[in-house]
Amino acid sequence: MCKQRVEPALRHAQTPVPIYPMLGTWKHVPLQLLEMRGATHETYRQEPDAENIELCKTYFKRMSSVSQILEMGHLGRVGTGWQRVLRIAGDRKGSESAGRREKCRQVYQGLSPISEKFTIAAACKAGSVVKPEQLKDMQAHAREQIKAATGKDIQKPLSFVVGSGFEKDKITGALAAGVVKMSVEIDAQGACWEGLQKFYKAQEGSPQAEDKPLKYYGRISPPPNLPADVLAELKETATKLCAPGKGFLAADESAGPWLRAGHAEAAKIPDVIENRAAYRSMCFSTPGLSEHISGVILHWETLFQDDADGKPMVDIITGNGMVPGIKVDKAYDKKGMWGTEVGPLGHPEVSTKGLDDLQERCAQAYKKGARFAKWRNVLQLDPKKGLPSKLAIMDTVHTLARYASICQSERLVPIVEPEIVPNGDHDIEYCRKMTEIVLAAQFKALADHRVYLEGAVLKPNMVKNGLKGPKADAETIAKLTVQTLLRTVPVAMPGIFFLSGETALNEDNEEEATVNLSTMHKLFPKLPWHLSFSYGKALQKTCIVTWLGKPENKEAAQKALKARSNANMDAVFGKYVKGSCPSVGTDGNVLQAAGPY
Template sequence: MLTLSKEIQNELQQTARSIATIGKGILAADESMSTIGKKFVQISVENTKENRRLYRQMLLCDDRIKEFISGVILHDETLYQKDDNGKNFVDLLREKNIIPGIKVDRGLVTLIGTYSETTTQGLDDLKPRCEEYYKLGCRFAKWRSVLKIDDQNGLPSALAIVENARGLARYASICQECRIVPIVEPEVLSDGNHSLERCQQVSQKVFAATIAALHEHNVLMEGILMKPNMITAGHDHGPSNAEEIGLATATTLLRTIPASVPGIMFLSGGQSEEEATVNLSMINQIGSKMRPKVPWTLSFSYGRALQNSAITLWAGNAANVGKARNELVRRMKANSMASQGRYMPEASSTSSTATKSNYVAKHVY
């Protein structure tokens, strides 16, 4: 935009388009040490630096993932870790033509003056960190902003919507100045008992406010990726069917997101692995038939919805790496098909873990 050279604009657009390659998506492997520790507790693995390295190695070092994954969001710790042969994980990804990304937000803090709503911290030193991450090979970044629906207390408040939109826009502007594609993640949480219709109403306001703030900060729309929630009923309300989710999600996006954005990479929001895949496929099926037809690549940026079965199979045991990777690749392939509207679930090949909800109330990363 106004502050970016043509060279930087071209680089950003090329990176964003590459990540949004049809049939490919993002593996979100950016869990904090505390979050991955919670996963390790469930499989009786000690939360040590070495065990985290071994887990990342299981996720990243299979050549087959390059067929389905265009980018991986890493945690800062992982940038400096190596595989058993001494090769840096970032270099391994680049050899597979997978673009390394990095989580740059520093988590949620209470937004004073609201009813326990939050904003995201990490802007103060973001520019020097992004400059260093670029030198280390990262070409895109992630920043999560969270809004919650609570009609009893009037949430989300106008203040929370505006504050989080501005934070996302400032983050995106800084990233682009540093030649890094920002993933813009305005997440409307599934916590609560609200209806699908209510989620759609709120999400439309949140997405529209986010896009408006991006424009105000002169963010290059062709050089970003969006990572929104799907439109679903609240967790305590009861499930919506895939057709309802697909229509509501595609409609909301068409109302709010510019066609110039290369890709929309959905978060899974606590859905089970299978739910996230089925719903992604339905969004693509319905979106391709709408008038106007959806103009973006609609794909995935999943963490739990790709990893859950794999980490359960791995369980910290080197002997289980092969079968854990096979399951990981199977989930990646399923979501690749879903991103093209072509996924056909097969009950006989779906594990009980894949259908287990990944919902965690007030989830943090």
């Protein structure tokens, strides 16, 4: 029996190029290599050609059904060892050329009715029987004989495999003659290198700068419907928001933030508009807050609200060196999406509302002074029920992508927030798996909606265990979170701002969020994006408990807010020391107000 050597075939090449020995690449369209999942088989035989061909026919019939490629070698029994395998030969006298042509024709006649997936080995170097230019003669002879016998005019019926070691100027001629596979040695490498040099040389000459390429490949272009000045403004705003060390103050609660602080005493503060205005103006006017906070996310009420002295909240924020932003989603209905499973939040999977009039509201917000926006979609985890479902994921990512594109059309930088809530008993590994799936789908959706990534930011959850699941430490949270982001978030996106999320009652929400962020930067000091915070109660809890609705506590509350903001800035630089920032801790912890906000 024939000794066989099986090696994988390249799947993606459609034209012959110099490649490593024994890796086949195909030119003929009928070979359909892109559809093949087989390999190249080579014959190593010493029988006469006729017997060799007959044996190969039997073998080829069996193997062609599973997309195998047969490489015919050792025609003419010339030489020994590798020379024997790599040569096509007749005798070495006057009938040499005719013998080569006839043997090639015999191979084609014997194998082509079975499959066109075969090649003929041919050495093309000094000492070999065949020269590159002689391959054309073989092609012409086979073409003539086939046309006479069948009436079919096949321009290049033969596919040749050659050795290496011949001059570069002969490579082009050999490829044109039907060579589909070639060994690579120094000469062929040189030909490849010169070709690559010419290709890259042709990319020079960008009007932007000498060191910029003429064209970027594989990159989604900005939305064609947005003028250059809009794109420039979006990028400028995003750059401001991603200032080194700075993050967001999330002050976008519909009710008083003390109701979501998860503290027994804070929950007693009356939730009236006067208290909400007093608290917010106190926070926004905190001296030096802009040293740590780049943007403030507002609720719609706050965007149009004045303080007790009649000064607009937006003016207080901008006057204190920060950028106003606006929450534009309209939360979700707990009835959820019909047919979906009930998750750990106690209701089915949900879809966030607010797209219908979003264009108009974004225009109003920009006119009022907002320069970025936020939209939150919620996903629940339950491994046993398979949550989140594919339906919920697709609804989330495309809703967020549609929102983002609308925001950008109105000059607002969108915060994209696909939040996977921590409620449930799942472990951290399940959260990692689903977060990766969701973020991958999210950026595919953003690409589909032509969202300009340089003018947007991401607000994801950290990868954590469920509130009732096995507890993961800060280092594990940091490693899995950053690993997930590195696998999914394009470097074109300038910033990632974590939400803090809910924590267990025996955990200090403020301290946990700060430590987790700092650990990420300690373990990963160099990242491709600005990795920061967008915290609500994780910035404000101690501030709220210090204030408790009493005007005389204003200064102390502001100091508490600034201290925690400064702690998180330290965390962005990986320098926060656990316990160094005053915190109310876990004393008085109660479940925060549930549901949408």
